[in-house]
Amino acid sequence: MMKLEELKDTKKIREFSLDQLKHEEKELKDQLLKLRFQLVAGQITNHNIIKAYKKGLARVKTVIVEKERSGAQNGK
Numbered sequence: 001m002m003k004l005e006e007l008k009d010t011k012k013i014r015e016f017s018l019d020q021l022k023h024e025e026k027e028l029k030d031q032l033l034k035l036r037f038q039l040v041a042g043q044i045t046n047h048n049i050i051k052a053y054k055k056g057l058a059r060v061k062t063v064i065v066e067k068e069r070s071g072a073q074n075g076k
Contacts, residue, residue: 001027004049007056013063018071021064028057 002024006012016024032053038044 001031002056004052004056007052007059010059010063013059014066016063018064018067021060021067025057025060025064028053028060032057 035044035050035053039050
């Protein structure tokens with residue numbers, strides 16, 4: 001799983017293959033679920049970490065869509 005600092009760097013995210021990105025997307029979703037449970041349980045003091053993971057997930061999803069579209073255009 002990527003670190004939060006790596007999730008902020010879109011250039012690094014674009015270097016991953018489509019399969020790696022989809023795996024990373026799944027792991028980020030799992031991590032967000034765990035963080036939400038920790039928030040409810042009062043174990044998290046810094047709420048900004050959830051926001052950072054959401055943004056990172058959005059970046060990963062954006063790159064996945066870009067790669068899928070470029071692959072579809074190249075296939076035509």
